[in-house]
Amino acid sequence: MAPNDDSDNRVPRLVNRADFKNWTIRLRHHLCSIDNDLWKSIEKSSHIPTQTAPDSASTYTKDSTEPYPEDNLSAEDLRKVKNDSKAYSLMCKGLPLQVLSRLDAYQTGYTCFKALKSICEGGEQLRSLKKSKLKRELELFEHINGETVHQMMNKFVHLITEMSNLGVKTDLQDLNDRLLCALPSSWKQTVTLLKHTEKFPMDLDLLIGKIEEVEIDEGSRNTDRSSSQAQYKYVVNPANTVENAFLAQDVTSAPNPNPNARLEPEVVIL
Template identity: 30%
Template sequence: MAAPLNLEERQSSNRPPHLNGHFYSLWNVRMHYYFMAKDSELWDIVLDGPFVPTMEEKDGEKTILFPKSTQKYDEADRKKIEKGFKAKTLLVCGIGPYEYNRVSACESAKEVLDCLKTAHEGTEQVKQSKIDMLTSRYENFKMKEGETIHDMFTKLSSIKNEL
């Protein structure tokens, strides 16, 4: 039996999981594990967005934050910026050419993941429609005549996992 479209034998602890347009949820979980194994700060960068070095300036009683110019970056700023690029690189290395076309204009790892999430899971309205449809399938689920228990369980598990 051939492996499903995205589950071919190619997983390695040295390479990020591969997304070729199918099984986004599985890929997302695997990417989370991959990032956490590499460096847990990388996953925080993916979720929270890139680090932007800032400076403070006093304006009377108020303190104003504004972005630093690149000439004023210190070593710590540069290291944090590098981590942002590393996170984006790992995400981009885990997608195929079709997926890359969707995210090529994204500037941060957070933007890449958000773009992929919207493309594969849809907007909140689309997600709610999917949930309603799957809930209906679950509520109306019955074993068909001639169906084995294994087949029935597989279909039920599929509905549950999609929910």
């Protein structure tokens, strides 16, 4: 496959409106990998040739939907016009059909992208409401009974990503404190240790990594503890004291002095 191939399967797909910011980044990298001018025509503006057609006294305008007559364009103008068309085509390949249907009126990559941004991110009032909502969610963020710590952290990262996409700036100290405060009460000792490390407050990825290390380590110890308890279970005769308890494996190896005697029920101490 050629390095500059722009087949459908390589064009980033816009999954939903919440993914618009990340999709824009992926689209920019994709277009720039083909030609830097492709992204420029999307981000800045489509190229408008300034020359006048020989048989007309009017110049081409930004609102014109008529194709430019190639015979009247310079080589440089022709290259830029074709780049605009290519950028527009590639961007549209990454959009769902239901989104494309709302953009039929926009014939250039620049105007189409600008309209798409408005659809996905909304106007200033809507963006302000979304920001307030996300800030409130961060303030109330906590662990929910039944979810694992890993699930809780994924939820936290998703919330922070949404805030970042809307341009909401958050203090690193506040993020560290909010995440640690949301951990279950059983993590109290770990939280205290993390807060007293020299690197605190720390980068969010680093903090999440340390929490995951503790979670994995605790899971391994619980597994080892369960295995140990299953291996050393005790059998106790209720008529005897605890001091007279003996290991189950000793019971099976020792001969029974009275094979006709009724066996006492087994009591397992875990």
